[in-house]
Amino acid sequence: MSSAPHLRSGWRRSADWALRLTAILTACTAAWIAWTKPTAVNGWLFMDLGTSEATAEWVEKIAAVLLVISAASLIRSTSFLACALITLWMLSLAGARTLQGGEEFSELALASNALRYSAPPALWLLHLKRDRLATLLMRLALASTFAAHGYEALQQHPQFVDLVIPAARQYLGLQLTESEVRGILILIGVVDLAVAVGILLRRSRWILAYMAGWGFITLLSRPLSWGWERWPEAAIRCAHAGVPLALLFYWRACTHLQNKD
Amino acid sequence: MNPKNTRLVALLASCCLFLITGSTIASSGQPGPSHCRVVWGEDPAHVAKISWSTQAAGSKHEVLLATSPQAGDLSGYSMRVTSHRDGEFTRDSRDKDSTSPAWYHHAEVRDLAPSTTYWFVIVSDQVPSREFHFMTGPVDNRPFKIIYGGDSRSGHPARQEMNRFMASIALEDPDVLAFAHGGDYIMSGALWSHWKAWLDHHELSVAASGRVLPIIPVRGNHDTGPLYDEVFDRPGEAGKNYYTTQLGSQVALITLNSEISTTGDQALWLEEQLAELRPANRWLLAQYHRPLFPAVKSPGAAKSTWVPLFEHFDVDLVLESDGHVIKRTVPIRDGKHDPSGVTYIGEGGLGVPQRTPDTKRWYLKEPGMAASAHHVSILEFSDEGLQILTVGPPTSEGRFEPKEFTEVIAPQADWSYLVGEDPSPQWSARSFDSSAWPKGSAGFGYGDDDDSTLLDDMRGEYSRVYLRKSIDADSLEGIEELALMIRYDDAFIAYANGKEFSRVGVKSGAGALAKDIQSHEARDRFDYIPIPDWRAGLEGGELVLAIEGHNASASSSDFTLDLFLIADPSNTGKSEGAAGRIVHDDHRLEPRTP
Numbered sequence: 001m002s003s004a005p006h007l008r009s010g011w012r013r014s015a016d017w018a019l020r021l022t023a024i025l026t027a028c029t030a031a032w033i034a035w036t037k038p039t040a041v042n043g044w045l046f047m048d049l050g051t052s053e054a055t056a057e058w059v060e061k062i063a064a065v066l067l068v069i070s071a072a073s074l075i076r077s078t079s080f081l082a083c084a085l086i087t088l089w090m091l092s093l094a095g096a097r098t099l100q101g102g103e104e105f106s107e108l109a110l111a112s113n114a115l116r117y118s119a120p121p122a123l124w125l126l127h128l129k130r131d132r133l134a135t136l137l138m139r140l141a142l143a144s145t146f147a148a149h150g151y152e153a154l155q156q157h158p159q160f161v162d163l164v165i166p167a168a169r170q171y172l173g174l175q176l177t178e179s180e181v182r183g184i185l186i187l188i189g190v191v192d193l194a195v196a197v198g199i200l201l202r203r204s205r206w207i208l209a210y211m212a213g214w215g216f217i218t219l220l221s222r223p224l225s226w227g228w229e230r231w232p233e234a235a236i237r238c239a240h241a242g243v244p245l246a247l248l249f250y251w252r253a254c255t256h257l258q259n260k261d
Numbered sequence: 262m263n264p265k266n267t268r269l270v271a272l273l274a275s276c277c278l279f280l281i282t283g284s285t286i287a288s289s290g291q292p293g294p295s296h297c298r299v300v301w302g303e304d305p306a307h308v309a310k311i312s313w314s315t316q317a318a319g320s321k322h323e324v325l326l327a328t329s330p331q332a333g334d335l336s337g338y339s340m341r342v343t344s345h346r347d348g349e350f351t352r353d354s355r356d357k358d359s360t361s362p363a364w365y366h367h368a369e370v371r372d373l374a375p376s377t378t379y380w381f382v383i384v385s386d387q388v389p390s391r392e393f394h395f396m397t398g399p400v401d402n403r404p405f406k407i408i409y410g411g412d413s414r415s416g417h418p419a420r421q422e423m424n425r426f427m428a429s430i431a432l433e434d435p436d437v438l439a440f441a442h443g444g445d446y447i448m449s450g451a452l453w454s455h456w457k458a459w460l461d462h463h464e465l466s467v468a469a470s471g472r473v474l475p476i477i478p479v480r481g482n483h484d485t486g487p488l489y490d491e492v493f494d495r496p497g498e499a500g501k502n503y504y505t506t507q508l509g510s511q512v513a514l515i516t517l518n519s520e521i522s523t524t525g526d527q528a529l530w531l532e533e534q535l536a537e538l539r540p541a542n543r544w545l546l547a548q549y550h551r552p553l554f555p556a557v558k559s560p561g562a563a564k565s566t567w568v569p570l571f572e573h574f575d576v577d578l579v580l581e582s583d584g585h586v587i588k589r590t591v592p593i594r595d596g597k598h599d600p601s602g603v604t605y606i607g608e609g610g611l612g613v614p615q616r617t618p619d620t621k622r623w624y625l626k627e628p629g630m631a632a633s634a635h636h637v638s639i640l641e642f643s644d645e646g647l648q649i650l651t652v653g654p655p656t657s658e659g660r661f662e663p664k665e666f667t668e669v670i671a672p673q674a675d676w677s678y679l680v681g682e683d684p685s686p687q688w689s690a691r692s693f694d695s696s697a698w699p700k701g702s703a704g705f706g707y708g709d710d711d712d713s714t715l716l717d718d719m720r721g722e723y724s725r726v727y728l729r730k731s732i733d734a735d736s737l738e739g740i741e742e743l744a745l746m747i748r749y750d751d752a753f754i755a756y757a758n759g760k761e762f763s764r765v766g767v768k769s770g771a772g773a774l775a776k777d778i779q780s781h782e783a784r785d786r787f788d789y790i791p792i793p794d795w796r797a798g799l800e801g802g803e804l805v806l807a808i809e810g811h812n813a814s815a816s817s818s819d820f821t822l823d824l825f826l827i828a829d830p831s832n833t834g835k836s837e838g839a840a841g842r843i844v845h846d847d848h849r850l851e852p853r854t855p
Contacts, residue, residue: 037559038616046614047415048448050779053616101449102483104520161522162562178525227565 011253015246019123020078022242024071026116027086029235030093031067034060040096048100063089078127083120090117104159105152112148114141115239122243131250138247142211143196145240149218150192153185160185163218166225208248215240293797294322294366294383294390295760296460297467299475300493301439303504305398306375309475310494311342311383312367314350314460319386322347322366326381328374333382333392344368346494351487352453359769359776360454367494375400380471391796393471396438399509402644406436407508408474410637411443411550411582412609413459414483417765418788419635420612424465425742425791426654426842427637432468437639440466440474441514443582443609444481444550451486454769460492461762464793469741477506480518481550481582503527505534512642513538517549523563531567535574543852544642545576552581554605556588556618556631568593571603575853578640578647584608585616587632587651587845590624598624604850606649610636632845644852651846669743670730670806670826673713675700679727680716683773688727689807690759695729703728704748704823705810709783711748711821719820724812725772726822731805740828743795746787749810750821752778755790756807760797763790767811778813783821 033039038046038056041063045056067089070082094117097109105112118141125134153160164181168174176184192214198207219237223230296314311324325338344366352360366385373379376399383390399405408427413420430437447455467473478493480502490499497504502518515534521527539545551561553568571579572594586608594602605624618631625631634653641648677698679688687693701714705726716726737743745755745763752766754775761771765788768777795804810822 038557046616050614053614101485102445104485158520158522159562162524162566165522165524166565178522181525225565226562227560230559 009253011249015249015253016123016126018242018246018249019119019126020074022239022246023083023086023120023123024074025235025238025242026090026119027067027071027074027082029232029238030086030089031064031071033232033236034064034067034089040093040100043102044096044100074123078123080124083124086120087117090120104157105148105155108148108152111144112152114144114148115243116236119239119243119246122246126250135247135250138243139199142244142247143200145196146192146199146211147196150189150196153189153192155189156182156185160188163221163225167221171224203251205248205251208244208251211244212241212248215244293388294385295794295797296464297383297390297393297473298460298463298492299395299473300496301398301475301477301506302496303506305439305475305506305508306400307373307397308369308371309373309379309395309397310367310369311381312365312492312494313383313385313390315364315366315385316361318347318349318364321387322368322383322385324368324370324381324383326370326379328377328379330380330392330394331382333389335382335384335389338380338382340370342368342370348491350453350456350491351451353451355451355769356453359771359774360457363453363457365491365494369494373397376403391471391794393467393473395473395475396435398438398507402510404436404641404643405438405509406434406639406641407438407477407514408440408637408639409443409548409580409606410440410609410611411479411481411580411607412445412585412613413442413462413611414445414448414455414481414613416612416614417458417462417763418790419614420459421462421465421763421791422654422789423611423635423637424462427466427474428468430637430639430842431466431472431474432470434639436641437474438508439477441477441516441548441580442479442611443548443580443607444479445483445582445609445613446481446489446492448483450484450488453488456488456492458764461793465791467794477514477516477548479516479548479550479582480520482520485520501527503530505538509642511543511644513542513545515545515547517547517563517567519549519551519561519563523561524566528566528570532570535570535576539574543644544578544647545574546578546580546640547571547576548580550582552583552605552608553579554581554590554593554622554624555584556586556608556620556622556625557584557616568603575601576603577850577853578649579603579605580638581605581607582609584618585610585613586618587630587634587636588618588625589630589649589651589846589848591626591629593624601853606638606651610634610653630846630848634843634845636845638846646852647850649846649848649850650844652842652844654842666744666827667740667829668825669732669737669740669828670824672823672825673702673704674730674825675702676705676728676730678705678714678729680719680725681723683725684727686772687759688729688772689756689761689805689809691731691803691805693729693805698729703825704821706750706819706821706823708817708819709750709821711783711823713823716820719812719815720818721816724778724815724817725775726810726820728808728810728822728824729805731803732826734799734802734804737799737804737828742829743792743804744827745790745792745806745808746825746827747790747808748783748787748821748823749781750783750819751781751813751817752811753822754809754811755792757792757795758797758799758805759807762792762795765790766813772809775809775811778811780813780817783819783823787823787825 042056094109094113222233294313300310322344326340327338331337380394553564590605591598592602615633636653639650706712755763766779
């Protein structure tokens with residue numbers, strides 16, 4: 001796999017920092033959630049495997065501490081262990097959601113959460129200068145997350161309806177009916193699927209810009225629609241905007257280099 | 262007719278009778294309807310749905326009703342209602358290998374008289390059930406009670422215990438009319454095996470007298486898929502599952518669905534309902550699954566939409582589930598404690614392992630409360646107030662332990678057993694011949710010094726042990742309840758006359774096809790497993806118990822299967838009620854001033 005040791009620019013550093021901040025914020029939010037509320041891993045251990053509640057909570061507490069240490073270490077340097085721990089926990093959460101069920105489309109959790117657990121390894125690969133592998137991983141994760149959310153939108157995920165109606169009423173002054181929102185969801189689903197395919201086929205900065213913008217809007221819609229006490233649900237999705245932004249910066253760095261050449 | 266012709270006619274008649282009877286039994290699989298349940302919707306004073314299951318499609322399914330007990334004499338019932346919806350329960354690919362097909366039947370009984378006890382028998386292809394009864398809702402302002410509880414998706418022994426506890430309430434308290442279930446009946450809503458186990462266990466909630474508490478169902482987050490509507494016959498319309506139940510002239514219970522959009526059509530409907538119902542009812546309640554003021558988790562997405570509506574229309578009490586704790590909030594308005602606010606109770610204790618509530622949350626502090634125990638809440642409505650009594654069964658470590666009982670099969674009794682090979686699939690049926698099996702004294706096992714019949718060749722060789730024992734029906738006369746007492750390591754499936762009544766630690770399948778055996782160490786005490794509807798198969802003159810014990814691995818270091826059978830267990834003595842109860846919370850809401 002080729003690397004790009006010569007690719008030194010402000011844009012590349014921006015890409016690195018976008019991924020780094022994404023991984024740090026993801027880890028800190030995951031730690032907060034694990035420390036304060038039962039996670040899917042807790043539910044799986046306690047309800048499905050029959051471990052004691054105390055054991056399940058200890059697993060979460062240990063994970064929370066390790067996540068905070070990992071996040072702190074990423075501020076100073078890119079450590080394999082830190083990236084691996086964050087990835088492992090985010091993968092565990094997605095896996096536990098799939099195994100435990102009890103949520104709409106929980107069977108798609110590994111696909112829809114791909115960005116959350118792919119940002120740390122992408123950062124590590126960039127650090128190793130395995131740029132092609134890093135960008136491939138980011139593109140695959142973007143495609144997976146947008147395709148899964150696009151499918152859920154086409155299937156009229158009830159949570160999506162409940163994100164659009166209050167936000168439209170509160171911030172745009174629009175009284176949308178449920179059937180109108182369902183129509184909008186079809187459009188959103190089609191666009192999500194189109195950009196998911198597009199990011200695999202083309203190195204398009206427009207697609208990335210759309211993904212970053214849409215990712216930011218959708219993560220912000222949680223606290224906007226459901227109240228600011230739901231801020232962790234927005235923060236845990238920071239990779240939805242952070243990863244496309246990182247990739248956008250990286251491709252800008254490539255363009256910058258080509259222009260210089 | 263000469264004697265020769267008479268014998269010929271008798272022979273032909275016998276053959277015809279044999280063929281007719283045989284074909285009836287063959288077409289119905291296991292004869293007789295099972296899983297009887299009554300479901301209430303909008304107008305429980307006049308309408309009730311009676312639902313049940315059969316193991317074959319059958320051709321004629323009906324309910325016979327009367328306003329007095331008929332002791333099963335089919336000619337004595339004055340009303341006859343044919344099922345309006347029948348079909349095969351949906352089984353997905355994960356279910357098909359491990360379960361048999363089964364069929365649902367729903368009969369909607371209309372034009373009932375209010376506050377009247379109806380005695381009924383279900384008849385599927387001429388095979389009748391036992392006689393059940395239920396009481397219709399009132400239309401006037403008389404005091405009455407309902408039970409509220411939720412979350413029965415796991416913890417099956419505790420789930421059975423809670424059902425038996427509700428049966429004891431139904432037996433002792435005629436003022437309790439119905440049972441509102443807050444959802445999460447089962448772990449995976451798409452699996453028929455999970456629903457079948459729930460329906461099997463639900464039979465334990467039928468009182469010994471045959472009294473059935475009608476269910477007012479809520480859809481929970483684990484109750485996804487079509488089976489919920491197949492089990493309860495589309496309460497509040499398929500796909501929506503929200504509706505209002507008018508209980509008497511002064512109580513309205515709004516059932517909401519927190520698993521679909523909560524802000525769209527449902528919110529508009531809720532606002533209309535509240536505006537219409539508030540002026541007409543002294544007590545206005547709402548129930549749904551995901552809590553908006555949770556004791557453990559994060560609030561549901563409906564909070565920003567439903568809470569302002571509840572507060573605007575002065576809802577008195579909201580019933581929530583999902584958290585697996587006991588909670589009662591302080592009255593809440595505008596995000597703070599306000600005596601004029603809305604009280605929320607919950608959050609699910611019908612069998613699921615109980616969590617530890619976060620008692621630091623402001624809405625759970627005094628005079629609110631939170632605790633951790635299996636429970637139901639008995640809501641008593643009257644002009645004077647709404648009494649909320651949250652109770653649980655008498656337990657030790659959360660489990661029913663009978664103190665007084667009659668031994669039907671004594672500890673260390675001899676059982677026929679089979680090891681090292683698997684019997685034919687019909688081995689649990691009464692007709693199976695196990696006379697060639699060796700006999701041994703309970704318990705069976707190795708490796709832990711607690712076994713009477715030592716299976717010292719089991720380790721590394723085989724992982725399943727099959728036990729059978731028959732009991733003469735005459736010896737069961739006068740007995741109301743039968744229960745298996747069992748110690749096990751690692752798992753078992755228990756059958757009564759071929760019908761599975763308990764499965765612990767075996768996720769799916771049976772015998773050699775059993776899958777996902779979970780490890781479990783035998784405890785010092787016996788677990789209590791009630792046998793639901795055990796009288797149903799006694800026509801043949803005996804009750805055959807069959808138990809298959811499973812080790813998680815053939816190389817396991819130990820195995821235990823120790824059991825005996827008891828009748829009419831009680832914990833605190835009949836003088837304090839069949840099962841007794843522990844009071845976790847006793848709170849009164851005063852009527853709002855107009």
